[in-house]
Amino acid sequence: xxxxxxxxxxQHGVIEGWACDPDQPTESLALAVLLEDGTEVAxxxxxxxxxxxxxxxxxxxxxxxxxRAALAPAELVAQTLRLVEPAxxxxxxxxxxxxxxxxxxxxxxxxxxxxxxxxxxxxxIDQLAGCGDLFTRFIAREGLSAFIRAAYGYVLxxxxxxxxxxxxxxxxxxxxxxxxxxxxxxxxxGEFRSRPRLLPSPVQPAFVFALxxxxxxxxxxx
Numbered sequence: 394x395x396x397x398x399x400x401x402x403x404q405h406g407v408i409e410g411w412a413c414d415p416d417q418p419t420e421s422l423a424l425a426v427l428l429e430d431g432t433e434v435a436x437x438x439x440x441x442x443x444x445x446x447x448x449x450x451x452x453x454x455x456x457x458x459x460x461r462a463a464l465a466p467a468e469l470v471a472q473t474l475r476l477v478e479p480a481x482x483x484x485x486x487x488x489x490x491x492x493x494x495x496x497x498x499x500x501x502x503x504x505x506x507x508x509x510x511x512x513x514x515x516x517x518i519d520q521l522a523g524c525g526d527l528f529t530r531f532i533a534r535e536g537l538s539a540f541i542r543a544a545y546g547y548v549l550x551x552x553x554x555x556x557x558x559x560x561x562x563x564x565x566x567x568x569x570x571x572x573x574x575x576x577x578x579x580x581x582x583g584e585f586r587s588r589p590r591l592l593p594s595p596v597q598p599a600f601v602f603a604l605x606x607x608x609x610x611x612x613x614x615x
Contacts, residue, residue, distance in 0.1 A: 395422065396451065397439075397485035399476050401494035402469050406462045409494065410476065411446055412439040412485055413456035419527070419603055421596055424458060424485070427475045434469070435460035436479065440512040440596040447523035454523045455512070455595050466493050515592045518548075518580035521573060524595060524602070528572035531602045537565055540572060543601050548579040550590060 397412035412422045421440040425433050439458040447454025462469060469491055476486040515521070532540045541561055545553040553561075561578075564570035570578075579585060580592075593600050 395478075395483070395485055397422075397424075397476050399426070399474055399486050399488035399491055401492045402462060402466045403494050403496040404466060405496070406464070406466055406469075407496075408435050408460045408462050408469070408474075408491070409458070410439075410486070411443065411451065411457045412476065413452035415451075418452045419595070421452075421456070422485075423479055424460070425477050425479045426460060426462070427477055429473050429475075434464050434474075435462045438512075442512070442516075442520050442594070447520075450523065453527060453595055454520065513594055513597045515594050518577055518592070520594065521576060525571070525573060527595065527602055530604060532572065534604055537562060540602075541565070541575065544572075544575050544579060547592065547601050548576060548590075549582070549584055 394416075395412065395414045397410065399408065399410040401410075402408050408426055412424055414420060414422060421438050423438050424436065426435040427433055437458055437460045439456045441457040441459060442455050443457040444454060446452070446456055470493060473487060473489045474491055475484050476488070477484050528540065531543075535543075538558075541558055542553050545551060545557075561570060561575055565572070565575065595603065597603075
């Protein structure tokens with residue numbers, strides 16, 4: 394069952410909330426916000442990061458949305474709003490009175506602010522702290538050695554060196570180091586800090602640790 398909520402609208406007309414499908418956590422949902430008469434006032438995808446959603450274990454934390462509304466906040470709060478899936482028309486949430494949240498919304502003026510608004514890139518490696526299940530599935534399917542190699546390529550952009558590989562593999566097999574712990578160590582290394590890279594987020598189709606969804610037909614064939 395899909396889960397969703399319309400949280401608030403900012404004083405600048407940005408509708409905030411979250412939506413996800415726990416049965417397909419690697420997929421982001423396309424959304425639309427409708428008035429009572431069916432008029433669409435906002436649309437987009439639920440693919441932004443929020444720490445509270447990560448703590449609630451909702452799609453690794455990557456299922457928030459901030460959608461620019463076609464109406465002023467005062468007009469929105471006076472109506473019942475519906476959050477729907479455009480493709481199916483399924484109603485995910487009904488909000489009879491959307492509260493106004495006063496936020497410091499403004500246009501991006503720095504590279505850091507642009508990155509912060511880009512759901513395809515991480516702002517911090519800590520944004521992967523909720524991806525434990527995703528990493529576990531990757532290791533179960535591809536193996537621990539493949540995960541360590543992928544971690545080096547993802548964070549440092551190079552193959553794992555033999556000494557580091559052997560050390561981390563031993564620690565992880567003993568359970569002394571988690572998959573996220575390895576990513577954190579690599580991201581905190583002098584090598585990474587001297588040559589920082591933008592790291593793709595879990596919402597990117599090419600996220601190295603994401604595995605293709607298994608369809609019932611594929612599962613039966615396997």
